[in-house]
Amino acid sequence: MNVRPSAPTPLSKTEKRAAAKAAKAKARQAARRRRMLGIAGTVAAVVVLLAVAVVLIVRSIDEQAPDAASTAGTPTPTAAATTEAPFPQLPAGADPALGTKPEVKAGTGTVSALTKTTIIEGTGAVAQTGQTITVNYVGVTYADGKQFDASWDKKQPFSFTLGSGVIQGWSDGLTGVKVGTRIQLDIPSNLAYGDNPEGGRPAGALRFVVDVLAVG
Incomplete structure (x- = not known):
């Protein structure tokens, strides 16, 4: 159903x-x-x-x-490198020629006494005995002009107490010289290192061209 x-x-x-x-x-x-x-x-x-x-x-x-x-061994610039002072540092108002190393040639004849020849006349303070003086210089043997020393090559000026620690020709030749002056000093043997110096020093008469950068 x-x-x-x-x-x-x-x-x-x-x-x-x-x-x-x-x-x-x-x-x-x-x-x-x-x-x-x-x-x-x-x-x-x-x-x-x-x-x-x-x-x-x-x-x-x-x-x-x-x-x-590829960058291994590549030197990284340091703060000292980037801020390194230029050489040389010239005194205020100095002749720009003091920024260039002078060419120093041999002399003629004989040197019997200290001879000072001003190449550039400075206008700064006068160097006096007992003061610290800072200079650039080139030194050659008078007879042949062979360079034996130069602060320029070391990129470092030379500072000393005027009247001590240097040859007599420098003490006498730089006393009374104004800052900013470039001066040539022809120095006889007896006011330099003598005729038979020791320690590799140059013998005989010498010629220096000296730039006075500072005194104090």
């Missing part, structure tokens, strides 16, 4: 309204999930793009950076 299902009972108005509200709620939830999924997808895409950008930047920096092996 076949039993037919009974027809569904019609919904009341209250039940219809409840069913409609439930359907709308489900639709809103579904729409919210779709929006969240869309936002999540956008964020993921942005993260991927940023990661790719970082990788490209790092790779570019690595390619541009010098190879450590």
